[in-house]
Amino acid sequence: MQQVVDFVLEIDKLKHVTRKTKPIGLDRHENSAEHSWQIALFAHALAPHADSPVDISRVVTMLLVHDLGEIDTGDTIVFADIDWEAAKRDELTAIRRILGHLPSETAAPLIALWEEFEANESDDARFANALDRAMPALLNLNNQGQSWRENGISYDRVVRRIEAPIRDGCPGLWHYMSARLAEANEKGWFGA
Template identity: 30%
Template sequence: MSDLSGIITFLQRAEAMKNTLRSGYTSDGRTESVAEHTWRLTLMVTVLGPEYPDVDIAKLLKMCIVHDLGEALNGDIPAPEQVEQGDKPDRERADLLDLTDTLPPSTQAEVVALWDEYEAAETREARLAKAFDKLETILQHNQGQNPPDFDYAFNLDYGAEYTNVDALIKQFRTVLDKETARLAGTD
């Protein structure tokens, strides 16, 4: 394979996802990495995928794998801060293009197209990827050993526009919202 060197370089650079930290915490109080978030997101899709026989699960999994890939270069912006930094998608896409520039052109095009589709949230797979992404984040916030001033109440509205796509997602969200309200002291 003539492009193997570029692929290896990409994979080496993408390893930064393991060291890129998010604002959430694991159940033992360690800061969660972007790679850990992506792993559980894809696990959610794997175990819930059979509920979606009309969905291209392989495409959905790929979309979930690449959705935060641009964060490997310049980090994650916590959800509460994303409102103030409206250029997040543009920055992440530019970082994604930089990160994938050693891939064969067709592979880079596929990765970027998956990311673009996720960002647009117009297809069934993209809407589900967005929904599962938000649900995984809330699940981790509820499960994590967070600092005393952690704002659980923020999650009661977080991603609401993406988690009303179908009955299963709504049911999942309802379960998480009950736990979030309890943790926030608003139940």
């Protein structure tokens, strides 16, 4: 029991990880715990639109663990041009430390789901990744491109970073978003 309590108290720190996007209608930035909660519910709502059948329980669990490593590494805006392989290695180290609070028989399947999410090769992982890439863009589309403008993120960079994962994991979502992104570009909601 103590290991589980230690784990749940450790993951409370995810509430302290600030992201670059503001919740709609608020003047503060969202935190990573809010992001994880929102996309977990998004997965339930969007599951009927997945390109292939998905195991929603696995998808939701992936989405709930996928950013836990940010407790140690912090959040990096999805549109950043960085060494993503190095960042993900650091995040895996953090995931192992954080989930290491749990008994190994509980931690191991969660680590495996995190790795599956990162590999992005299963239908479940592709769907989860589509939602993870879509959520910051959806918030930006509903707050006049707030983080795109504040961080100098161009339309081309957004499309380059999110199109393939969203299109591959949920084509209907990409169809919806591509039109909205084009409209946002016409309105000047992107950075230079």
